[in-house]
Amino acid sequence: MTPSATALKVEKVAVHFGGLVALSDMNFTVGEGEIVSLIGPNGAGKTTAFNVVTGFLNPTRGAVSYRGTALNGLKPHQIADLGLARTFQRTSVFPNDTVYDNLLIGLHRQGRVNLLEAILGLPRARSSERRLRERASELVEWVGLERRAHDLAGSLSYGEQRLVGVALALAAEPSMLLLDEPVSGMNASETHAFVQLVRSIRDRGVTILLVEHDMPMVMSVSDRIVVLNYGRIIAEGPPDVIRNDPAVIEAYLGQGASRA
Amino acid sequence: MKSGITILSVVVFASVPLWLRDPYLMNALITTGIFVIGAMSLNLLLGFTGQLSLGHIAFFGIGAYVSALTSLGFDVGLPFGLRIVHTPWPPIAGFVLAIAIAGLCGYLVGLLSFRVRGAYFVIVTISFAEVVRLVALNWVELTQGPLALTNIPSMTIGLPGLGELTLRTKLQNYYLVLSVALVTYLLISRLVHSHFGRAMRGLMENETLAVSVGIDVTKTLTLAAVISAGIAGAAGSLYAHYIRIIDPEVFAFINTVTMVIMVITGGKGSLAGPVVGGMIFGLLPVFLRPIMAPEAQWIAYGGVLIVILFVLPRGIVPSLAQRFAKRPGRAEKAAPVAFSERGVKEHA
Numbered sequence: 001m002t003p004s005a006t007a008l009k010v011e012k013v014a015v016h017f018g019g020l021v022a023l024s025d026m027n028f029t030v031g032e033g034e035i036v037s038l039i040g041p042n043g044a045g046k047t048t049a050f051n052v053v054t055g056f057l058n059p060t061r062g063a064v065s066y067r068g069t070a071l072n073g074l075k076p077h078q079i080a081d082l083g084l085a086r087t088f089q090r091t092s093v094f095p096n097d098t099v100y101d102n103l104l105i106g107l108h109r110q111g112r113v114n115l116l117e118a119i120l121g122l123p124r125a126r127s128s129e130r131r132l133r134e135r136a137s138e139l140v141e142w143v144g145l146e147r148r149a150h151d152l153a154g155s156l157s158y159g160e161q162r163l164v165g166v167a168l169a170l171a172a173e174p175s176m177l178l179l180d181e182p183v184s185g186m187n188a189s190e191t192h193a194f195v196q197l198v199r200s201i202r203d204r205g206v207t208i209l210l211v212e213h214d215m216p217m218v219m220s221v222s223d224r225i226v227v228l229n230y231g232r233i234i235a236e237g238p239p240d241v242i243r244n245d246p247a248v249i250e251a252y253l254g255q256g257a258s259r260a
Numbered sequence: 261m262k263s264g265i266t267i268l269s270v271v272v273f274a275s276v277p278l279w280l281r282d283p284y285l286m287n288a289l290i291t292t293g294i295f296v297i298g299a300m301s302l303n304l305l306l307g308f309t310g311q312l313s314l315g316h317i318a319f320f321g322i323g324a325y326v327s328a329l330t331s332l333g334f335d336v337g338l339p340f341g342l343r344i345v346h347t348p349w350p351p352i353a354g355f356v357l358a359i360a361i362a363g364l365c366g367y368l369v370g371l372l373s374f375r376v377r378g379a380y381f382v383i384v385t386i387s388f389a390e391v392v393r394l395v396a397l398n399w400v401e402l403t404q405g406p407l408a409l410t411n412i413p414s415m416t417i418g419l420p421g422l423g424e425l426t427l428r429t430k431l432q433n434y435y436l437v438l439s440v441a442l443v444t445y446l447l448i449s450r451l452v453h454s455h456f457g458r459a460m461r462g463l464m465e466n467e468t469l470a471v472s473v474g475i476d477v478t479k480t481l482t483l484a485a486v487i488s489a490g491i492a493g494a495a496g497s498l499y500a501h502y503i504r505i506i507d508p509e510v511f512a513f514i515n516t517v518t519m520v521i522m523v524i525t526g527g528k529g530s531l532a533g534p535v536v537g538g539m540i541f542g543l544l545p546v547f548l549r550p551i552m553a554p555e556a557q558w559i560a561y562g563g564v565l566i567v568i569l570f571v572l573p574r575g576i577v578p579s580l581a582q583r584f585a586k587r588p589g590r591a592e593k594a595a596p597v598a599f600s601e602r603g604v605k606e607h608a
Binding site: 054056080081085086095101108169 | 462466470472473474475476
């Protein structure tokens with residue numbers, strides 16, 4: 001699949017934490033409607049790269065742009081306004097609210113009516129509220145959590161909480177979704193269902209960048225894979241190429257494996 | 261059931277003057293009501309955004325002083341030979357100004373401290389209250405300092421067609437406080453159930469996630485602080501025009517602590533919590549007075565607080581609500597249909 005236009009562009013990005021070089025000179029792009037995965041062994045800089053792209057971390061050098069707009073220095077909520085949404089590895093839900101209420105919170109950007117209208121319960125505020133509730137139900141259905149809609153999100157299994165996290169990200173109606181290790185802690189069937197979900201999201205025109213450990217999952221879902229090790233990109237290409245790339249095999253299995 | 265209890269409470273409170281003739285108890289109810297309004301405003305911050313304002317009485321006191329000075333008039337000299345002379349305005353104008361200026365102070369305090377939050381917000385609010393107290397104590401030309409502002413006029417309200425009504429009696433003041441408390445309750449209820457309230461809850465539960473779904477932290481918290489401070493200012497204004505004398509002691513730290521205790525025992529983050537907690541700790545002194553010295557009363561409050569939090573750790577209202585909701589809650593879980601029904605109804 002050849003992408004028609006570049007959605008996300010990461011140029012010469014470097015991140016230093018004091019003397020530690022977490023990322024050095026990273027370049028890659030994600031095309032519109034593509035599913036791209038960022039993989040690498042532990043400590044390779046995946047999450048750092050992810051945080052730079054989502055604006056939670058400012059790069060020491062270099063620039064990230066989305067559809068031509070530079071993300072450097074923007075606040076996370078401004079980046080969300082550009083259409084970029086992310087999920088989190090650990091903290092993916094509002095634990096003390098029901099799944100349904102989680103999504104109502106997640107729909108914050110859609111529900112901006114004047115505060116006075118909301119307090120007085122004017123028609124515009126009411127119809128906006130009704131729309132939000134409809135939308136929340138749709139999202140719950142989309143990720144397949146109808147049966148859990150009225151349970152506290154904190155009481156769900158890890159896998160289900162991940163789904164809530166994805167639904168929350170989708171609530172912002174993003175044009176690009178960034179998933180941070182979404183299937184860690186999921187069993188095989190949950191992972192399989194998740195792959196289907198990722199595809200269905202892409203089919204609705206959402207570009208996807210995935211950071212993941214689970215190799216079979218990455219291989220089956222990605223259009224393109226970017227491999228990081230020690231803060232730099234060591235390989236990039238479609239799954240079939242990556243699978244046989246000696247540098248990748250070495251990074252994952254050690255030097256002996258690549259010689260053998 | 262919930263709105264049933266609310267309506268019933270309103271009816272009971274409204275009927276109190278019909279069967280209660282004791283002026284001392286009426287007085288206790290009015291001052292308690294004023295403090296309940298203050299506690300509700302504190303709950304908006306503490307219970308719904310998780311930010312503890314330990315100087316909340318500052319907004320209350322500012323409201324009291326602004327309202328008193330607006331209705332009394334003043335003549336103060338400023339540096340560079342400037343003078344401000346203010347002729348008395350009707351107390352209702354003081355009430356409105358009290359809300360506006362207390363709200364403005366809430367905005368400034370919020371703006372200063374919400375960049376860092378948590379413990380820093382607590383420190384900034386304590387310091388703010390202390391600074392305001394010192395100003396009230398030492399700017400004698402404006403505030404009379406420790407001599408207190410006296411002869412503050414009673415609240416007057418203009419009724420269309422009926423002319424001006426001055427609220428002198430306890431009965432009138434009781435209904436005034438009850439009305440303001442009711443409006444405050446409804447306001448906060450609407451607020452926390454709106455998208456703005458959801459943003460506050462999201463921030464309290466999981467800030468990182470809230471930010472990523474596009475909630476603006478500083479804006480949301482500052483707005484909550486403004487509204488909270490404005491309501492506290494309104495309560496202060498009611499206090500000034502009812503007691504009709506205020507001195508810098510109104511800013512005492514113990515007053516903030518009282519409000520915090522009201523909110524915590526009643527249940528922070530629940531709408532009725534501060535009302536229940538406020539009624540308990542507002543009326544407790546009345547009933548303890550005949551049997552205990554004031555010093556011993558403070559110990560008794562401590563005891564009551566510990567017992568309540570030991571038995572009902574989340575506060576009275578949330579703990580009881582949970583206990584009563586247990587059985588229906590289980591039924592709901594067994595029937596996930598409830599959700600789709602709701603969806604269908606709203607689609608239609």
